[in-house]
Amino acid sequence: MEDLPRDPFADDPEDPTEALGGLEDNEPLTPAERDEAITDLADVEVFRSLLEPQGVLGLVLDCPECGEQHYFDWELLRGNLRQMIDEGQPQVHEPAFQPDPAHYVSWEYARGYVDGVIDTEERR
Ligand SMILES: [Zn+2]
Structure with missing residues (x-):
């Protein structure tokens, strides 16, 4: 188990949280940003398929x-990314609802969990 930094994406140019709300209002997405949103959407689907059965309701992201x-x-994540991809517009910043934090995990946790599952299956 490695130490998890508090903000795992601080120095990461691929910061997925960036794609989820860090952009200027009504700036159209660049092709790179759109590609990133497509990648993020694929990740979200995988995260959901593995984590939802574990009782995880979604992700917590630094805004x-x-x-x-x-x-x-999960639905909100997917909806936001789909909107970015389909309409070429970043998500409008919307305040969070009041969830139970116990049911949400960070992007990095989800990534690590999925990698762990894939690892285990490859070793089988
Ligand atoms: Zn915010």
Whole structure:
């Protein structure tokens, strides 16, 4: 088990939280941002398929706009990414609802969990 830094994406140019709300209002997505959203959407689907059965309701992401953590359930994540991909517009910043934090995990946790599952299956 490795130590998890508090903000795992601080120095990461691929920051997935960036794609979920860190952009200027009504700036159209660049092709790179759109590609990133497509990748993120694929990740979200995999995360959901493995984590939802474990009782995880969604992801908690650092919001680059207000600096707070926002909770996104799976449907909201998917809807936001789909909207970015289909309409070429970043998500409008919306405040979080009041979820139970116990049911949400970070993007990095989800990534690590999925990698762990894939690892285990490859070794079988
Ligand atoms: Zn915010």
